[in-house]
Structures are given as structure tokens and as C-alpha cells.
Amino acid sequence: MFDMDAVDDANQSQETPKNDVMSFFESAPLLKDAAEIEKSLTEFVDRNTSSSGKCYFMNGKANRVVCITSGGTTVPLEKQCVRYIDNFASGHRGAASTEYFLKVGYSVVFLYRRGSCQPFCSNLPEDPLLECFSVADDSSIEVDALHAETVKRAITENRAAVAEGILLKLPFTTIFEYLQILQLISVSLRDFGPSAIFFLAAAVSDFYVPWESMALHKIQSASGPLDMRLAQVPKMLSVLRNEWAPMAFHISFKLETDRHILLAKADMALKKYKMHMVIANELLTRKEQVIVVTEQEKVTVCRDSTRAGAEVECPLVELVVDRHSAYIKNFDA
Amino acid sequence: MFDMDAVDDANQSQETPKNDVMSFFESAPLLKDAAEIEKSLTEFVDRNTSSSGKCYFMNGKANRVVCITSGGTTVPLEKQCVRYIDNFASGHRGAASTEYFLKVGYSVVFLYRRGSCQPFCSNLPEDPLLECFSVADDSSIEVDALHAETVKRAITENRAAVAEGILLKLPFTTIFEYLQILQLISVSLRDFGPSAIFFLAAAVSDFYVPWESMALHKIQSASGPLDMRLAQVPKMLSVLRNEWAPMAFHISFKLETDRHILLAKADMALKKYKMHMVIANELLTRKEQVIVVTEQEKVTVCRDSTRAGAEVECPLVELVVDRHSAYIKNFDA
Numbered sequence: 001m002f003d004m005d006a007v008d009d010a011n012q013s014q015e016t017p018k019n020d021v022m023s024f025f026e027s028a029p030l031l032k033d034a035a036e037i038e039k040s041l042t043e044f045v046d047r048n049t050s051s052s053g054k055c056y057f058m059n060g061k062a063n064r065v066v067c068i069t070s071g072g073t074t075v076p077l078e079k080q081c082v083r084y085i086d087n088f089a090s091g092h093r094g095a096a097s098t099e100y101f102l103k104v105g106y107s108v109v110f111l112y113r114r115g116s117c118q119p120f121c122s123n124l125p126e127d128p129l130l131e132c133f134s135v136a137d138d139s140s141i142e143v144d145a146l147h148a149e150t151v152k153r154a155i156t157e158n159r160a161a162v163a164e165g166i167l168l169k170l171p172f173t174t175i176f177e178y179l180q181i182l183q184l185i186s187v188s189l190r191d192f193g194p195s196a197i198f199f200l201a202a203a204v205s206d207f208y209v210p211w212e213s214m215a216l217h218k219i220q221s222a223s224g225p226l227d228m229r230l231a232q233v234p235k236m237l238s239v240l241r242n243e244w245a246p247m248a249f250h251i252s253f254k255l256e257t258d259r260h261i262l263l264a265k266a267d268m269a270l271k272k273y274k275m276h277m278v279i280a281n282e283l284l285t286r287k288e289q290v291i292v293v294t295e296q297e298k299v300t301v302c303r304d305s306t307r308a309g310a311e312v313e314c315p316l317v318e319l320v321v322d323r324h325s326a327y328i329k330n331f332d333a
Numbered sequence: 334m335f336d337m338d339a340v341d342d343a344n345q346s347q348e349t350p351k352n353d354v355m356s357f358f359e360s361a362p363l364l365k366d367a368a369e370i371e372k373s374l375t376e377f378v379d380r381n382t383s384s385s386g387k388c389y390f391m392n393g394k395a396n397r398v399v400c401i402t403s404g405g406t407t408v409p410l411e412k413q414c415v416r417y418i419d420n421f422a423s424g425h426r427g428a429a430s431t432e433y434f435l436k437v438g439y440s441v442v443f444l445y446r447r448g449s450c451q452p453f454c455s456n457l458p459e460d461p462l463l464e465c466f467s468v469a470d471d472s473s474i475e476v477d478a479l480h481a482e483t484v485k486r487a488i489t490e491n492r493a494a495v496a497e498g499i500l501l502k503l504p505f506t507t508i509f510e511y512l513q514i515l516q517l518i519s520v521s522l523r524d525f526g527p528s529a530i531f532f533l534a535a536a537v538s539d540f541y542v543p544w545e546s547m548a549l550h551k552i553q554s555a556s557g558p559l560d561m562r563l564a565q566v567p568k569m570l571s572v573l574r575n576e577w578a579p580m581a582f583h584i585s586f587k588l589e590t591d592r593h594i595l596l597a598k599a600d601m602a603l604k605k606y607k608m609h610m611v612i613a614n615e616l617l618t619r620k621e622q623v624i625v626v627t628e629q630e631k632v633t634v635c636r637d638s639t640r641a642g643a644e645v646e647c648p649l650v651e652l653v654v655d656r657h658s659a660y661i662k663n664f665d666a
Contacts, residue, residue, distance in 0.1 A: 126448070130451060130487065158463050227561070
């Protein structure tokens with residue numbers, strides 16, 4: 001079924017060929033609301049640095065910020081997009097982590113797949129509007145008792161974070177939008193220096209159809225099978241790490257369904273892309289535990305199973321914040 | 334890029350080879366909640382036929398029912414699904430049509446893609462919970478004035494329809510789930526005879542990866558491109574039409590991005606699958622107008638652009654109901 005090249009050149013740090021990157025971006029469709037996104041990023045940075053000169057380069061004592069990517073990217077198979085390849089990701093990891101980072105005082109840029117899980121909403125039913133509310137006799141709207149607390153928390157905490165300007169939410173759908181917005185974010189957060197984290201929990205497509213070679217119209221089905229050739233997406237992790245945000249603390253994720261290759265792949269990503277941390281998770285147990293891999297250590301982080309509703313993202317963010325503090329200290333020294 | 338077989342054998346009515354259908358279903362993963370779905374269908378049929386013997390075969394004067402399919406199906410590329418091919422479809426057409434069919438007295442089985450547009454909700458913001466509500470000082474939950482009417486309508490009408498038992502909502506994600514549930518529905522609605530409509534607005538995948546030949550684990554990206562071969566999904570329209578629900582009124586949809594081939598494709602579907610009606614729509618203008626194609630006529634149906642918020646589904650459903658009435662009358666004669 002799948003014809004794969006198993007060559008693996010990953011045990012050494014390696015830069016992504018500039019040509020691949022340039023041709024990917026040149027072939028990408030124009031980002032529609034780039035100006036608006038840049039404006040909201042500028043305002044976000046201003047709000048989170050201006051008040052008392054908290055920015056890293058202003059007095060050495062940094063306000064901390066994290067860019068959390070969440071959900072899966074799509075790869076269009078046609079220009080007038082009817083069909084696309086999608087990557088499974090509910091966005092739960094990114095949404096829950098956003099809550100914990102906000103709680104410990106980080107400002108968050110939440111780059112999420114349109115329609116994926118939102119912060120403070122992960123314990124709600126699939127369709128909260130239709131499942132949690134009813135209209136009373138006096139035609140006022142009521143929340144069902146069962147969901148009342150969760151709904152209130154979702155509304156208040158989410159609104160508060162956005163209103164205070166410490167949570168900026170930016171949606172994407174395609175791999176093209178995702179990488180273009182990620183570049184805008186990395187440039188905007190540059191002044192935070194080592195106080196910025198990139199927490200790359202999104203499931204990013206490995207393969208894509210270059211825009212130029214893409215079918216303009218809907219692919220016609222006929223009597224035969226369909227053969228497709230997909231190109232590899234250039235490894236943008238190393239571009240982000242080395243060029244876009246060279247001072248930031250970088251965390252990537254490795255999701256595998258086969259546990260036997262998971263740690264080897266995580267190690268490989270650490271070295272190949274010079275990540276500061278790789279979070280390894282297996283598809284079936286990812287809500288119970290993850291393994292945090294750094295150059296120095298491999299730490300298994302588990303959900304506190306004695307506490308109802310406890311999430312693995314809580315101890316995970318604690319550990320990340322601890323290692324990030326050490327990174328900043330080391331950077332200052 | 335795409336290697337397509339352009340052979341077109343479509344100008345004659347044609348049955349889908351039994352072997353293809355059998356091997357598709359045999360290779361499909363087991364439908365998880367089949368028993369629960371069957372139970373809810375039985376209850377739905379009972380509720381909509383029992384009160385005064387409204388069922389077609391009980392006194393010849395039928396309660397009318399429509400099965401509306403909505404949203405796109407996915408095709409998993411791996412058994413432990415990380416990547417899949419998706420078909421673009423917001424589900425707006427199916428959701429809006431559901432409202433109008435309910436209004437004129439049809440009972441509706443709404444077979445929808447998980448997360449796609451819901452009836453009575455199409456004019457709400459993308460994330461209604463976070464965008465329409467706020468928490469007041471006394472910690473009660475309030476709807477923002479701008480959205481109050483729409484939100485109330487969504488909650489009351491949706492709840493009422495479900496509570497009255499005239500709206501049954503069944504979600505799907507993959508092409509396997511979709512076709513298996515559609516089969517269950519068609520069998521359950523058999524007693525409605527010609528009083529049942531199948532309104533097949535879902536965007537169904539043309540190509541799939543047979544379950545048996547599917548990669549068990551996540552496909553590894555390496556240095557080369559990825560070559561994939563997808564098999565054609567057997568044309569289930571003719572199976573539904575000829576075997577599963579031979580007496581019902583069948584309506585399929587044809588969406589194209591290239592207007593020049595649209596009507597030819599619609600005509601072809603009408604003949605090939607013996608549909609009673611094909612609704613042809615072009616991607617870019619599909620919210621403004623559609624062309625209803627039957628053996629006797631081609632009618633362009635347009636949105637009433639003089640009325641704010643008017644939808645093309647309103648006159649479309651009117652026309653469908655009119656032609657369905659004629660079909661039933663003719664069937665009785």
C-alpha cells in the first residue's frame with residue numbers, strides 16, 4: 001500500500017535545505033488576514049511588555065510567554081478545496097496546557113486548528129449549546145445543573161484571559177496557514193528572548209501536495225484506483241529553532257502508535273532539530289502519561305490518578321516551567 | 334500529480350457489482366454502537382407511526398419521513414488512525430434543510446458528521462459558548478443581546494424536535510460508519526414505503542484504503558515522497574436505491590467546482606443510479622442557487638435575495654416536497 005523510503009539520516013543535527021523552505025513558502029497560497037494577525041500580535045506583545053518594562057531586553061527580568069500550537073493541520077488535495085488529508089488531533093493537550101500555563105503566570109499565544117478543543121472547555125459535552133442549556137418558562141436561558149459549574153468556568157475564565165490580553169487565540173486550518181502564522185508569531189515574540197517557549201503540540205502534516213502541482217478542480221472519480229504522490233513538508237522545526245526564534249526554549253512532541261520506536265524517535269528529534277525538550281506520547285496512553293526527553297534526562301510524567309479529573313498536563317506544565325526557569329537562569333549567567 | 338482513469342461508463346443504468354459491495358462491508362471495521370443505533374431507530378419509527386396508524390402500509394395515508402445525510406465522510410489511512418482523507422463539507426445544507434422539512438411536517442433522521450453544522454444553529458458564531466454568553470455579577474449566565482434570539486431558537490426548537498421524537502440525530506465520522514448506519518436506517522424506514530425520502534447531502538468519499546491493506550501503525554515519514562494507491566468506494570447509491578430502499582424517493586447531490594461539467598455529471602447520476610432527483614451545485618455559488626434535475630425538468634432554485642437571511646434551502650425543500658407528493662400519488666395510483 002505505502003511505498004516508503006526507510007532511509008534514516010537523523011542521528012546528527014541537520015539543517016533543512018533553504019531551497020526546500022523557500023519553495024514551500026513561495027508555493028503556498030497567500031495568507032488572507034496576515035495584516036490583522038500581525039496587528040493582534042503587536043497588541044499582544046505591547047500589553048504583555050509595556051506596563052512595567054517586563055520584556056526580557058528591557059530590564060533583564062522577563063515576563064514569560066508561551067506559544068502553544070494545537071490540533072492538526074490539513075493538506076488540501078485540490079486548489080478549490082473539496083478533499084484534503086487531515087491529521088487526527090482533538091487539540092485537548094494544547095487546550096489543557098494553555099489553562100495550566102495561564103495559571104502559573106505565562107501569557108499564551110494559542111495557535112489552534114479551527115473547531116478543535118478550546119481552553120477551559122475540555123470537560124464539556126461535544127455540543128455544549130444544545131446539550132447544556134434550556135429555555136425557562138419566562139423565556140430566559142438556563143444552564144442545566146449538571147453542567148452549570150463547568151459552563152460558568154469556561155465562559156468566565158476564557159473571557160477573562162482574552163480580555164486581560166494574556167491569551168491571544170489564532171486559528172488555522174491548512175499546513176500553509178499554520179506555518180505562515182507560526183513564522184509571524186516567532187518574529188513578534190523575538191524580544192522575549194529566552195523567556196519565550198514554543199510548545200509545539202499541533203499534529204503537523206509530514207506530506208503535502210505542492211500548490212503549483214495541485215489539481216485546480218475537484219478530482220474526478222472514474223473506474224480505476226487513484227494514485228497520489230505526496231511531497232515531504234520541509235522540516236520547519238529546525239528553521240523555527242535556528243532562524244525564526246533562536247533564543248527561545250523549544251519543545252516538540254512525538255506521537256507514535258508503536259511504543260517500540262517512540263523513544264528512539266524522540267531522541268532523534270531532540271538531536272536532529274536541537275530541541276530543548278521532546279515530549280513522547282503513545283496514542284493509546286497519551287492521556288495517562290508522557291515521557292519528557294531532554295539531553296540530560298528521561299522523565300515519565302503521570303496523571304494523578306487518585307484525583308478525579310486530574311490531567312497529565314498539570315504535572316507536565318510544572319516540569320516544563322521548572323526546566324524553562326533553569327534555561328533562563330543559564331542564559332543570563 | 335493525479336493519475337486518473339477517465340473511462341466513463343455512465344450513460345446507462347448500471348448496478349454496482351455485488352462482490353465490490355460485499356468486500357467493502359466485509360473489510361470494514363465493526364460498527365461499535367450498532368445495537369444502540371438500531372434501538373433508537375426502532376423507537377423513532379414507533380413514535381412516528383404508532384399514534385394513529387400513520388405508517389404507509391397501515392392505512393395508506395402515510396406519515397412522511399426524510400433521512401438527511403450531512404457533512405463529509407473521512408477515509409482513515411492507518412488503522413490506529415492518525416491521518417485520514419477528509420471531504421470538505423460544513424453540513425450547512427443538510428442542517429438548514431432539516432429545519433425546513435420539520436417545518437412542513439416531515440419527521441427527520443439526521444445522519445451527520447460529528448462536529449458539523451446542526452439544525453437551528455447555522456446563524457450562530459463559530460464557537461457559540463465562548464462568543465455568545467457572559468456571566469453576570471450574580472453569577473448567572475447571560476446571553477449577549479446580539480445573539481439572544483438566535484440562541485433561544487437554537488435551544489428551544491432543537492430540544493423540542495428531539496423531545497417530540499420527530500428528529501433523530503445520528504453522528505458518523507468515517508466512510509465505514511456512514512455506510513453501515515445508512516444501511517440500518519434504510520431497513521428501519523422500509524415500512525414508510527414511498528413516503529420516505531433519502532436526501533443525500535453528505536459529501537461521501539470516492540476513494541478509500543481497504544481496511545485489510547491499511548498500515549497498522551502511523552506511516553513513518555522519511556526522506557522520500559509518499560506514494561499512495563486508493564481504491565474506489567463502490568457506488569452505494571445504486572445499492573441503496575435498488576436493494577436497501579427500493580420504494581423510497583431518492584435525491585442525491587452533485588457538487589463540482591467546474592461548472593462546465595456540472596449538469597452533465599448530474600444527468601449521468603440521475604440515469605446511472607436511477608435517482609428521482611439530483612441537486613446540482615457549484616462550490617462557489619452553492620449558497621445562492623442550485624439546479625434541480627429530474628427526468629422531466631431542470632429547475633434553477635434561487636435564494637430570495639430580497640429577504641435578509643433567506644436561504645436557498647427554503648424554496649428547495651418546497652420544491653422537493655411538491656415532487657415527493659406527486660411521487661406518492663403516482664405510487665398509489
